[in-house]
Amino acid sequence: MLPVFARTTYVSENALMPATADPRFSEVDASYALKVADRLQQLVDSSSNKHKTLEDWLLGRLSHLGVDTYVHPFPPPEMQLGSRFGWASHRQGRQSESAAGSADNKTGGWDPGLGASSCEVRGVASLESCSAAGLDGNTPGMAAGIPMKKRPGGVNVVGIVRAPQGEGNEAMVLVTPFNVSEEGLNEADALGLGVGLALLKVFSELSWLAKDYVWIAADAAYGVHYPVNQWLKEYHSSAVKCAMHDPLNGSSMDFKWAGVISAGLVLEVERTFRGGALNRVKLLTEGGNGKMPNQDLINTAHYTSTWREGVRLEMDKQEEVERSAVAMFIGSVLETVTKTIRWAVTGIIGHDGGGDGKEHWLQEFLKAIPSITAGGYVEGLATLTQFMQNQALGVPTGAHGAFGNYVIDAMTLRAMAANPHATAKVGPTAARQRRIEQIESVRKIGRYKFHESSLTVFSLFACRT
Numbered sequence: 053m054l055p056v057f058a059r060t061t062y063v064s065e066n067a068l069m070p071a072t073a074d075p076r077f078s079e080v081d082a083s084y085a086l087k088v089a090d091r092l093q094q095l096v097d098s099s100s101n102k103h104k105t106l107e108d109w110l111l112g113r114l115s116h117l118g119v120d121t122y123v124h125p126f127p128p129p130e131m132q133l134g135s136r137f138g139w140a141s142h143r144q145g146r147q148s149e150s151a152a153g154s155a156d157n158k159t160g161g162w163d164p165g166l167g168a169s170s171c172e173v174r175g176v177a178s179l180e181s182c183s184a185a186g187l188d189g190n191t192p193g194m195a196a197g198i199p200m201k202k203r204p205g206g207v208n209v210v211g212i213v214r215a216p217q218g219e220g221n222e223a224m225v226l227v228t229p230f231n232v233s234e235e236g237l238n239e240a241d242a243l244g245l246g247v248g249l250a251l252l253k254v255f256s257e258l259s260w261l262a263k264d265y266v267w268i269a270a271d272a273a274y275g276v277h278y279p280v281n282q283w284l285k286e287y288h289s290s291a292v293k294c295a296m297h298d299p300l301n302g303s304s305m306d307f308k309w310a311g312v313i314s315a316g317l318v319l320e321v322e323r324t325f326r327g328g329a330l331n332r333v334k335l336l337t338e339g340g341n342g343k344m345p346n347q348d349l350i351n352t353a354h355y356t357s358t359w360r361e362g363v364r365l366e367m368d369k370q371e372e373v374e375r376s377a378v379a380m381f382i383g384s385v386l387e388t389v390t391k392t393i394r395w396a397v398t399g400i401i402g403h404d405g406g407g408d409g410k411e412h413w414l415q416e417f418l419k420a421i422p423s424i425t426a427g428g429y430v431e432g433l434a435t436l437t438q439f440m441q442n443q444a445l446g447v448p449t450g451a452h453g454a455f456g457n458y459v460i461d462a463m464t465l466r467a468m469a470a471n472p473h474a475t476a477k478v479g480p481t482a483a484r485q486r487r488i489e490q491i492e493s494v495r496k497i498g499r500y501k502f503h504e505s506s507l508t509v510f511s512l513f514a515c516r517t
Contacts, residue, residue, distance in 0.1 A: 081250050088113075089239070089246035097236035103271075106232060107209055110269055113249060114211040117256050120308050124208040126282035129274055206271035208279050211252055212310050215261040223264040223310035225462075226251060227280055227318040227451055229272040240321035245269055247319055264310035270451065276318070281454035287313075288458060315349065316455040316462030322469060330467040332364045333357055336449045337463035338442050340456035349461050366468075368449065369434035370441065376430070383429030390424045397421070 092106065099105035107123065114121040214220070228248035230241040252267045270279040286307065321330065335353055339345040357365040373379055397418045401411055442449060448456065455462035 081254055084253065085243070085246035085250035087246075088249050089242040092245055093237050093239065093242045096232060096242075102236060103207070103232045106230075106237065107207060110209045110245070110249070114209070114252075117211070117253055119252065119256055120212040120214065122210055122306060122308050124210055124268075124283050124286065124307070125205055126208070126271075126279060126286075127205045129278060204273070206273050206279055206282075208271050208283055209269040210283070210308070211267045212308055213252060213255045213261065213265040213267075214310075215264050216259050217262045218264060218311070220264060221311040222262075222314050223266055223312065225266045225268065225313055225316040225455075227268045227270050227316065229270045229276040229279070229318070229320060229451060231272045238323070240323050240325040241272075243325070244319055244321045247321075263314065266310050266313075276320070276451040277448060277454055280318075280451045281457070284454055284458060313455070313458070313460050316452060316460055318451045318462065318464040320450070320464060320466040322466060325467075325469060330469065332366060332468040334366050334368070334466040334468055335463060336368065336466065337452060338446070338448055338456070340446075340459065342443075342446075344443075345463070346461040349463060353463065353465065367435050368438045368442070369431065370438040371434075373434040373437050374430060379430045379433055380426055383424070383426035383433075386424045386429055387426045390421055394418060394421055394423075 092109065095109055096102045096106050111121055111123070212223075226248055228244040230245055231238065248267050248269065252265065255261065255265045268280065268283060270276065270283070272279060287309065335350065337345040337350060354365050357363045397414055401414050401418070448454070450464035450466075452462035452464045
């Protein structure tokens with residue numbers, strides 16, 4: 053019963069902030085995102101050097117927008133951490149590039165493993181120093197028996213919008229993961245990159261920004277968590293070298309910083325997406341060190357999605373609970389009990405209304421009785437149990453988990469295939485991006501601290517009647 057009753061147990065002083073955000077994102081900007089996605093797919097699929105083509109095109113577009121840009125190369129994982137984030141499989145599509153690069157190492161090419169240039173990325177001056185630091189290329193633990201020195205690393209592309217009204221003290225981070233395979237760029241990843249670039253374009257044109265905005269096109273060859281974690285490690289490291297060697301182009305770019313990161317937002321598109329409308333969004337977030345996630349950030353996403361854009365927001369649910377006959381039975385009992393109580397109270401009000409304030413008291417009592425449905429109860433219970441399990445295990449369910457290592461509020465928004473029963477007030481692409489713009493705008497107004505009741509986090513997404 054707690055998820056049902058908890059919705060009315062508190063009032064947040066920040067509850068009205070989402071309404072203060074006036075999104076500027078239009079259908080024109082949504083069309084731009086779709087064109088970017090189509091163009092990226094065409095270029096990458098037709099190229100023999102797919103990852104380099106993608107990187108060059110993104111850098112060109114970012115430079116055209118007038119934002120600070122650079123690439124962030126990172127080495128492969130030093131040990132296999134299982135398949136939850138996909139670290140066990142390496143990028144097959146870049147093995148041929150790595151083989152070609154190994155022949156050019158003496159002329160400035162890229163050593164695809166933890167060779168000289170990879171050691172430089174780690175801030176180690178020489179191969180001897182690299183070995184002394186425990187970064188030897190023959191370090192065991194990689195999948196399929198492939199030595200680390202023969203495994204390719206990854207390259208993130210980063211763009212930074214400098215705030216016209218800020219002093220560079222604070223920043224927010226947008227992350228859109230992608231993975232380039234032998235076949236090319238997945239349609240879902242292409243759309244995600246289009247969304248990220250379109251949002252950065254909108255932010256670069258705004259004059260009221262008070263925080264820097266960092267966009268990371270994260271190379272997810274080893275999963276979505278690892279590249280973000282590597283970038284954050286470099287960002288918060290005082291030992292990082294200013295010159296970052298680009299392994300694909302053989303050039304160097306300065307590592308650029310923004311302000312202190314106040315929040316992170318990861319944007320993904322469902323991997324099974326093959327075209328059509330996207331009007332459902334799954335929210336993924338966990339708190340670090342046993343704490344609850346920032347409720348204001350979640351509330352903002354919920355409000356802007358459901359009530360302003362007509363897009364359904366969901367959380368992970370435990371399938372065993374959803375299919376449980378016991379949970380459905382309990383839900384049916386609660387539905388019957390609440391309906392009976394509401395019917396009885398309504399009858400008393402109609403029969404014995406007026407006089408001595410009794411009617412007013414009964415009406416207030418009637419408002420306090422939740423409208424429970426069996427399906428809604430099971431859905432809320434499944435969400436509650438899955439959330440509790442994720443919190444107890446402490447294993448992040450997405451790239452947002454990397455921000456938790458640095459006590460940064462973050463969440464993942466994953467766009468999903470259309471629900472035939474959902475109705476969006478606007479086109480789903482524009483709605484999704486306007487929602488993200490509103491979230492960023494609200495975060496600009498004030499920096500929130502977690503201070504709300506822990507009960508309400510579990511019940512944010514219960515169906516309302």
